[in-house]
Amino acid sequence: MIVAMQESASEEQIQQVIARLVEMGFEVHRSTGARQTVLGAVGARADFDVRDIEVLSGVGEVHRISAPYKLSGRSFKPDGTVIKFPNGLRVGGNEIVIMAGPCSVESREQLFTVAEQVATAGARVLRGGAFKPRSSPYSFQGMGQQGLEILREAGDKFKLLVISEVMEISQIQLMMPYIDIFQVGARNMQNFNLLRELGKVRKPVLLKRGIAATFEELLLSAEYIMAGGNYEVILCERGIRTFETYTRNTMDISAIPIIKKLSHLPMTADPSHGTGRRDKVPPMGRAAVAAGADALLIEVHHCPDKALSDGAQSLYPEQFTRLMQELRMIAPAVGRSIA
Numbered sequence: 001m002i003v004a005m006q007e008s009a010s011e012e013q014i015q016q017v018i019a020r021l022v023e024m025g026f027e028v029h030r031s032t033g034a035r036q037t038v039l040g041a042v043g044a045r046a047d048f049d050v051r052d053i054e055v056l057s058g059v060g061e062v063h064r065i066s067a068p069y070k071l072s073g074r075s076f077k078p079d080g081t082v083i084k085f086p087n088g089l090r091v092g093g094n095e096i097v098i099m100a101g102p103c104s105v106e107s108r109e110q111l112f113t114v115a116e117q118v119a120t121a122g123a124r125v126l127r128g129g130a131f132k133p134r135s136s137p138y139s140f141q142g143m144g145q146q147g148l149e150i151l152r153e154a155g156d157k158f159k160l161l162v163i164s165e166v167m168e169i170s171q172i173q174l175m176m177p178y179i180d181i182f183q184v185g186a187r188n189m190q191n192f193n194l195l196r197e198l199g200k201v202r203k204p205v206l207l208k209r210g211i212a213a214t215f216e217e218l219l220l221s222a223e224y225i226m227a228g229g230n231y232e233v234i235l236c237e238r239g240i241r242t243f244e245t246y247t248r249n250t251m252d253i254s255a256i257p258i259i260k261k262l263s264h265l266p267m268t269a270d271p272s273h274g275t276g277r278r279d280k281v282p283p284m285g286r287a288a289v290a291a292g293a294d295a296l297l298i299e300v301h302h303c304p305d306k307a308l309s310d311g312a313q314s315l316y317p318e319q320f321t322r323l324m325q326e327l328r329m330i331a332p333a334v335g336r337s338i339a
């Protein structure tokens, strides 16, 4: 941390700041110029709050020079993390992984129909919510365990891995036998108790960015999972809340290169929730691949007009097939391929 004292700071104020930094565990290096004193503070824990220093009298500016997250930061694994699944699929490598399926598992017939369609088009992971975080308590809340059973069966039949959202701690053990990847939704990105429990399991977790979360907050949430020993975290940009109302959320494509710089974890983009409109999903999916995403998470429904959740943003199967063809052309242009 660099602490630049105000030009008017007295020697007493400087000494008070040094004393506080030492108390916090920092080693302090003082540099006194003709007009201003600058303190370089090194070596304390990562979780200090710069405001504790900013508010001291005589302090001008404070700059953090090390990130508050360690395990999720790029320097922990400069070459990047590749998550390997038993079937050979890798997330975070050169090949981009497409995850697709309906927002919710609604019935056996629905899921098997969509699973076959997305598998044929080239998806490698089947998505489908069994526990749904709906804004209204009166909306469809998901099929629960029955939905997980259907998801697993469909995944096995069409040789797809499966991903589904976990909303609370009590669902973790229930879900373990059915799923390959736990999804933590935007609403739960800062459910720290849930994240801590997911740190104890040995299954990959796809962590979505909250609707108003900063990159630092996303990486600190990943840190919660990793601090428990589960290093298999996949991050996901799914759109943030802005003043714009045309789209459901604002798809932040810049999150992809930014997170890839700040973190070694694989980065996914979810243009379905990012836009909320199916006509905008393919262009944002294409942009995400061009911007460096390691995976895409896309909602597809065989009959979106009848979907029990997120129909307006679900692609028709033909649209998904076309998008896959486009992605196969875009990926090589950025030195990648589609898994």
Ligand code: PEP
Pocket: 103, 129, 133, 184, 185, 186, 187, 208, 238, 270, 273
């Ligand atoms: C979903 O994937 O269907 C979902 C609810 O996602 P999010 O948490 O991004 O809203």
Ligand code: MN
Pocket: 103, 104, 273, 299, 309, 310
């Ligand atoms: Mn959805």
